[in-house]
Amino acid sequence: MTGKADVLILTSSYGGGHLQASRALMEGLQALAPDMSYAIVNFMAEVSPLANRLVEVSYRRAVIHAPFLWRQFYHLTSRYNNPTSGWQCQLNRLLLFWARSLLALYQPRVVVSTFPVPAGVMGELKRRYLMSLPLVTIITDQTVHNQWLHPATDLYLVGSEYVRRQLVYRGIEPERIAVTGIPISPAFAARRAPLSTRSELGLDPHLPVVLVMTGAEGMLPQAPKLCRHLACLPSPRQVVVISGRNTSLRTKVKAEVDGCPWPVLVLGFVNNVEAWMAAADVLVGKAGGLSTSEALARELPMVIIRPIPGQEEANTRFLTRAGAARRARDVHEAVAMTEEILQDPEIARAMRRSAAGIARPSAAYEAAAMVLALSKESYGSTLVAN
Structure with missing residues (x-):
């Protein structure tokens, strides 16, 4: 889908769950505000379809054939992640061009990320004052990997009180967190x-x-x-x-x-x-x-x-x-x-x-309501600097 979207949802095809959460959120949004426009974008596939496919295959092989290596990678990237310095900042900088291109194409009022990489990249854009849109991150597991976190994120939507406490422990202000449940298809309601x-x-x-x-x-x-x-x-x-x-x-x-x-x-x-x-x-x-x-x-x-x-x-x-x-x-x-x-x-x-x-069977509706509330308050410009 191309063209203007009031809500831009950035996701990934790795594992399937991020994309499912995005689709569930869109169902909830369409049910609550059918007159608005929405778009789901596989962020890493937009950056490089070939690289995205290679990462997908590598991830699948690692978790099946070498789970101990994936465990090490998972914990190391969480332990040493800092969104304003180090390897994470370098990655975010590399992807700024594609992020700005997507914002120029869709001209959204709010950006939602259901995958850590676009959450960090969009946060970096906002930290650099290159855009001022509300940013929402939906954490799609019952835990917090530090790569999900960025100081410019306006709202975290989480699956449980347990995850909310983890975010507060990591220094996220309680008012920036809402327990909606992980978005699943509204059919489950x-x-x-x-x-x-x-x-x-x-x-x-x-x-x-x-x-x-x-x-x-x-x-x-x-x-x-x-x-x-x-x-x-x-x-x-x-x-x-x-x-x-x-x-x-x-x-x-x-x-x-x-x-x-x-x-x-x-x-x-x-x-x-x-x-x-x-x-x-x-x-x-x-x-x-x-x-x-x-x-x-x-x-x-x-x-x-x-x-x-x-x-x-x-x-x-x-x-x-x-x-x-x-x-x-x-x-x-x-x-x-x-x-x-x-x-x-x-x-x-x-x-x-x-x-x-x-259980949170109405999570898609609850998450959609929070996103729509931010979109109605949004008066930020997509790009404010060259």
């Missing part, structure tokens, strides 16, 4: 009946549903083995696997579950995950900020296996401490935990209650 949803999706309404989610990019290499064990246990169930855009993983899962006694439905990327979650009794998979926020909105018990070091490990700690999830060390433990939740209604009810206590 509407309740669904599990049995009728199963029928609608072509599932057996009377069989328990185990939902396995591998993330948008299918970054759960244990999925084939996991699904085979889940579908071969004695007690009745049906397994639904959402393998994202990873067609190779989808093929491997199908081959692995062939001949299992219980039905297994293997899907690729879906646009109605809110329906599949409504139909499920338990979710087994990764701990992305978006997918876990969606599961919370559906009050769906979670079993988390192999969280990505850094952000997903932090998400897992948040969820397990709240009682909404359990962390499994391996496939066998994940299967045992899933079976326990399916067989013990009291455990399932307790986890659902815990999820309900921290």
